[in-house]
Amino acid sequence: MSENFEHKGAREFADEVTDDDIERWAKRIVAEGGERISMNDFYDIYDKQKLNDDRRDLTDIKEKFARDDKPLNAKEMAKEERRKRVSEAVEVTLAYCGETQDWFGENAYLIRTSEYDDVINGVDLVVEFDLGSEDDEPRRVALTVDVTTAVEKSVLEKKIKRNAEKTFTRKGDKKAQIKYFKSEANDYKGPLENIVPIVIGLEWQNAVKLLELQSQLF
DSSP states (O other), rough: OOOHHHHHHHHHHHSSHHHHHHHHHHHOOOHHHHHHOOOGGTTTTTTTHHHHHHHHHHHHHHHHHHHHTTSSSSSHHHHHHHHHHHHHOOOOHHHHHHHHTTTOTTTTEEEEEHHHHHHHOOOOOEEEEEEEEEEEEEEEEEEEEEEHHHHHOOHHHHHHHHHHHHHHOTTTTSSEEEEEEEEEEOEEEEOOOOOOOEEEOHHHHHHHHHHHHTTTOO
């Protein structure tokens, strides 16, 4: 019963706040805690041409998304831009609180991915579990996280299906992987494979309430 009451409270809260409130909270959270892995830190791992190629691929796919998802009118465009900002702010909040408040345990590190891995590989966060070492070799397990505020059944099914395909395929270009990764557990920097992809979904009203609470911490 309490769960239903809390859920209703979150919905009523989201109905009462204004779009300006949501924009202000989201922008503040991203500005204060939105640091992510930068491709500029990988010149010692990948050559300049490869980095330039990846930047070009990133630009091309972003432009393609913009063309394919272009709203029909200004109102829809504003709504879509707001949704994107809220999704990014939720992502930042999960990374920040998960790290500072040990949501995933004391030995877990949460890292926001590079924009490349976000857009190209569909991964928002990496949760890295430090398992110590064995025979002087560091041991770790990593989860890749796709964060979404679209929790309709069809959306979640599509994301889960995609992640299952990434997990079980043997094809290199289809496997769950991160190209630009910097470990918080040790000094490793480079690609990350053998990872488990998961989806974290948060309904819009709960996302809005989370952002209001998180904005007060910054």
